[in-house]
Amino acid sequence: MSAVTKAAVATSDYLDDRLGSTKWLKKNLGKIFPDHWSFMLGEVALYSFIVLLLTGVYLSLFFVPSQTEVVYNGSYTMLDGIKMSEAYKSTIDLSFDVRGGLLMRQIHHWAALLFVAAITVHLFRVFFTGAFRKPRELNWLVGVGLLTMGIFEGFAGYSLPDDLLSGTGLRIAEGIMQSLPLVGTYMAMFVFGGQFPGTAFIPRLYIVHVLLIPGIILALITAHLMMVWYQKHTQYPGPGRTNDNVVGFRLFPIYTAKAGGFFFIVFGLTVLLSALFQINPVWMFGPYTPTEITAGSQPDWYIGWMDGALRLMPNWEITAWGHTLSLNVMIPAMIIPGILFTILGLYPFLEAWVTGDKREHHLLDRPRNAPVRTGIGVMAITFYVLLWIGGGNDIIATQFDMSINEITWTLRILLFVAPPIAFLITRRIALALQRRDREKLLHGYETGTVLQLPSGEFIEVHAPVSPQERAVLTAGESYAPVVIDDGPDENGVTPKIPFGARTRAKLSRFYFGEQVERPTQAEIEAAEHHAHELADSQQAQIPSGSQEPSQH
Amino acid sequence: MSGTGHDLEHSGGHGENPLAPGLPEHTPRRADVDPRAARRAERQVATLFGVAALAFIGFVIAYVAFPVDHVTTVPVLGAVSSSNLFLGLTLGIGIFCIGAGAIHWAKKLMPDVEEVSERHELRGSDEDRAASASEFGRGTAESGFTTRPIIRRTLLAAMVLLPVPLVVLLRDLGPLPEQKLRTTLWAKGTRIVSDVTLQPIKPGDIPPGGLISCVPEGLDKVEEEQGNLNARAKAPIVLVRMRPDQIRSEQGKNWDYEGILAYSKICTHVGCPTALYEQQTHHLLCPCHQSTFDLADSGNVVFGPAARRMPQLAITVDADGYLVAQGPFTQPIGPSFWERG
Numbered sequence: 001m002s003a004v005t006k007a008a009v010a011t012s013d014y015l016d017d018r019l020g021s022t023k024w025l026k027k028n029l030g031k032i033f034p035d036h037w038s039f040m041l042g043e044v045a046l047y048s049f050i051v052l053l054l055t056g057v058y059l060s061l062f063f064v065p066s067q068t069e070v071v072y073n074g075s076y077t078m079l080d081g082i083k084m085s086e087a088y089k090s091t092i093d094l095s096f097d098v099r100g101g102l103l104m105r106q107i108h109h110w111a112a113l114l115f116v117a118a119i120t121v122h123l124f125r126v127f128f129t130g131a132f133r134k135p136r137e138l139n140w141l142v143g144v145g146l147l148t149m150g151i152f153e154g155f156a157g158y159s160l161p162d163d164l165l166s167g168t169g170l171r172i173a174e175g176i177m178q179s180l181p182l183v184g185t186y187m188a189m190f191v192f193g194g195q196f197p198g199t200a201f202i203p204r205l206y207i208v209h210v211l212l213i214p215g216i217i218l219a220l221i222t223a224h225l226m227m228v229w230y231q232k233h234t235q236y237p238g239p240g241r242t243n244d245n246v247v248g249f250r251l252f253p254i255y256t257a258k259a260g261g262f263f264f265i266v267f268g269l270t271v272l273l274s275a276l277f278q279i280n281p282v283w284m285f286g287p288y289t290p291t292e293i294t295a296g297s298q299p300d301w302y303i304g305w306m307d308g309a310l311r312l313m314p315n316w317e318i319t320a321w322g323h324t325l326s327l328n329v330m331i332p333a334m335i336i337p338g339i340l341f342t343i344l345g346l347y348p349f350l351e352a353w354v355t356g357d358k359r360e361h362h363l364l365d366r367p368r369n370a371p372v373r374t375g376i377g378v379m380a381i382t383f384y385v386l387l388w389i390g391g392g393n394d395i396i397a398t399q400f401d402m403s404i405n406e407i408t409w410t411l412r413i414l415l416f417v418a419p420p421i422a423f424l425i426t427r428r429i430a431l432a433l434q435r436r437d438r439e440k441l442l443h444g445y446e447t448g449t450v451l452q453l454p455s456g457e458f459i460e461v462h463a464p465v466s467p468q469e470r471a472v473l474t475a476g477e478s479y480a481p482v483v484i485d486d487g488p489d490e491n492g493v494t495p496k497i498p499f500g501a502r503t504r505a506k507l508s509r510f511y512f513g514e515q516v517e518r519p520t521q522a523e524i525e526a527a528e529h530h531a532h533e534l535a536d537s538q539q540a541q542i543p544s545g546s547q548e549p550s551q552h
Numbered sequence: 553m554s555g556t557g558h559d560l561e562h563s564g565g566h567g568e569n570p571l572a573p574g575l576p577e578h579t580p581r582r583a584d585v586d587p588r589a590a591r592r593a594e595r596q597v598a599t600l601f602g603v604a605a606l607a608f609i610g611f612v613i614a615y616v617a618f619p620v621d622h623v624t625t626v627p628v629l630g631a632v633s634s635s636n637l638f639l640g641l642t643l644g645i646g647i648f649c650i651g652a653g654a655i656h657w658a659k660k661l662m663p664d665v666e667e668v669s670e671r672h673e674l675r676g677s678d679e680d681r682a683a684s685a686s687e688f689g690r691g692t693a694e695s696g697f698t699t700r701p702i703i704r705r706t707l708l709a710a711m712v713l714l715p716v717p718l719v720v721l722l723r724d725l726g727p728l729p730e731q732k733l734r735t736t737l738w739a740k741g742t743r744i745v746s747d748v749t750l751q752p753i754k755p756g757d758i759p760p761g762g763l764i765s766c767v768p769e770g771l772d773k774v775e776e777e778q779g780n781l782n783a784r785a786k787a788p789i790v791l792v793r794m795r796p797d798q799i800r801s802e803q804g805k806n807w808d809y810e811g812i813l814a815y816s817k818i819c820t821h822v823g824c825p826t827a828l829y830e831q832q833t834h835h836l837l838c839p840c841h842q843s844t845f846d847l848a849d850s851g852n853v854v855f856g857p858a859a860r861r862m863p864q865l866a867i868t869v870d871a872d873g874y875l876v877a878q879g880p881f882t883q884p885i886g887p888s889f890w891e892r893g
Binding site (some may be wrong): 196198 | 569571573575581632633635639641643646648653662663668669674722725738747755782784788791818823839855858860887888893
């Protein structure tokens with residue numbers, strides 16, 4: 001027993017005497033995790049969050065969350081004599097007077113952008129592979145909560161330095177609050193401690209940013225990981241991988257080294273990014289003042305789609321009976337995000353209702369094998385990206401010398417036209433890919449080798465797919481669409497089908513009405529048998545020495 | 553479910569694919585069979601860890617060597633803070649190399665034989681479920697929760713009312729809205745001063761076609777007294793000058809002074825200060841969401857998400873010839889709100 005092992009065992013025994021932890025350790029040190037690059041997206045999010053915690057603690061040692069006005073006279077002479085809040089001044093001081101302070105700020109900001117980006121791409125992976133299916137619906141909800149919290153947390157952090165851009169963002173947030181019927185003005189007054197901007201908001205936002213939301217995120221991450229751990233990770237189809245097993249490597253030492261190492265990779269790259277590329281140079285924007293603004297002001301990327309929604313919305317407002325309903329603000333800023341996140345959260349339950357599938361799913365879907373789900377996902381992404389482009393309509397207009405009116409109108413129309421088209425194209429491509437899979441299974445792949453038979457006939461040699469590929473191509477299963485028999489029965493009575501059942505049947509036809517028939521085991525085996533016979537007969541006809549198919 | 557349903561109940565092994573082979577045989581890596589390759593991999597991992605250690609020492613050197621205001625010019629990046637650059641490079645390379653070393657170690661030298669572990673259905677057995685259901689039933693019965701409705705109802709009432717004090721506590725987070733969104737510093741005779749110089753403005757100070765950002769006189773004193781920017785958030789206006797025959801309409805008769813018009817600067821959409829003025833068209837554009845207002849035509853919205861026109865401030869000149877407000881704004885400035893009407 002090596003000294004390292006001895007020390008580890010001694011520690012473990014000490015803890016076991018008091019906590020009974022050995023049982024858990026024994027079970028989990030050798031826990032198997034499947035390996036795939038797409039499983040690292042969630043890890044990127046987790047590691048960015050750790051980087052955010054580490055750098056955030058450092059920043060909090062210097063940042064002064066106060067809107068008390070001071071006059072700057074410091075190292076950055078461009079701002080000398082200018083009135084600003086203590087929050088802004090401490091951010092400038094941190095950037096110019098503290099060695100490594102700017103680096104920590106830039107790491108914090110880059111990591112925040114990466115955090116939300118990684119969550120988003122991880123969500124795409126989980127969606128398109130059907131990883132949200134039973135038993136993981138609850139973890140999907142936790143994930144949606146993490147995305148929501150991540151966006152709020154990012155916006156709060158962006159707003160704290162009290163520079164011109166962050167103050168403008170808060171002004172917009174206040175305008176959005178005011179648009180709420182009945183409670184809007186009260187909400188704005190209570191949140192800001194009076195009129196905008198007041199002096200209460202940054203201290204309040206600070207505690208939300210450094211304690212409240214990080215606490216919630218930490219709790220949600222804990223729940224997220226515990227569920228992943230307990231339910232065991234999903235895996236992609238492949239040889240030896242079934243719905244009832246996990247194929248991969250042990251937690252200790254392989255995943256400890258790989259995942260632990262990956263944390264350092266993510267951290268290291270974020271630091272390098274911050275060393276080389278400037279982000280959020282607040283000293284260039286100047287302190288916040290309600291009378292000034294810069295052209296081309298942009299929020300961080302994950303707010304872009306909401307800003308785009310605000311920009312693209314027609315200017316509808318209803319004034320009646322002494323009240324004003326600002327649809328132009330409420331719809332894009334509250335209703336659209338509300339609907340999108342509600343649908344996002346409910347999707348697994350909706351799909352489970354349509355399929356009626358109550359079984360556990362641990363083997364991931366290939367996106368092509370769920371054409372409607374994949375289509376819905378691409379449709380949603382199209383909608384999101386169009387809004388996001390809308391958030392940069394002024395930049396596009398100035399960069400490409402286009403009319404902002406035309407860009408806005410084009411995007412307004414595309415917002416309704418493009419997502420359904422994206423859905424149809426995606427579903428078509430998925431079905432076509434399924435057909436190709438079927439072809440490959442039944443007729444093998446085209447080797448590119450053309451042979452002339454003694455009879456003079458030309459044939460292309462097809463070879464059966466490898467067993468590994470066959471395992472992937474035959475994975476998954478089809479659902480039969482629900483058929484309701486609502487014709488009159490033998491007594492001539494038309495049965496009354498409840499609305500829910502009818503809707504479900506309709507959705508089921510929408511999901512599974514059009515699909516490519518999957519080859520059966522017998523068909524594939526017959527095809528392979530046939531291929532072998534063919535190969536034998538070809539071999540018999542071809543002079544020896546030339547039967548090896550050559551690649552072209 | 554009824555006959556219209558098609559629920560697929562749990563059944564173990566539905567993912568078993570008869571056409572899929574078992575795990576493919578493990579192909580050994582070079583380091584598994586060739587001790588020299590293994591030693592090479594060992595050296596590579598050690599080099600990465602060694603570089604990391606050196607990089608952290610480099611970090612300390614950079615921390616001491618570069619004053620925080622030292623600037624280095626780097627190709628492509630331009631002039632950058634030396635401290636930020638070298639602290640970042642050393643720290644980043646160091647941390648990255650730890651990760652690269654660990655992963656290289658795992659990939660080359662630790663076993664890469666895939667292993668299989670079985671899954672077990674997550675749900676408990678039917679017996680366990682029945683046992684826990686009866687346990688729950690026993691507890692409920694013993695507590696009397698179902699048989700003593702008065703306890704249940706009063707407890708429910710208490711729990712429903714528990715959040716009320718918590719919500720009430722939030723009341724003093726801020727004052728009530730009252731007239732706060734409807735009032736600004738502008739009043740009859742308030743002088744218009746430049747936002748930059750704080751000097752009062754005579755009509756001749758504004759060039760034809762020009763725009764000046766202005767605030768009410770005394771705003772700086774109010775800010776000093778209140779210690780916040782609240783008055784500033786509502787008060788800013790823009791002064792524009794056009795030929796009187798270019799003015800197609802105004803929000804009130806004679807609200808301009810010899811072609812000089814005063815409009816609120818705060819966008820009626822969500823409150824950004826509008827700043828971009830097109831001299832030829834007299835359009836004022838908000839850079840946040842591109843709402844565009846025609847200042848030659850009562851400040852009407854010509855494009856963008858803003859629903860209502862930009863409030864106009866009636867102006868004139870006082871006895872000394874300086875531009876002043878004829879009175880307060882006749883409507884709330886800035887974004888709409890429920891009580892606005």
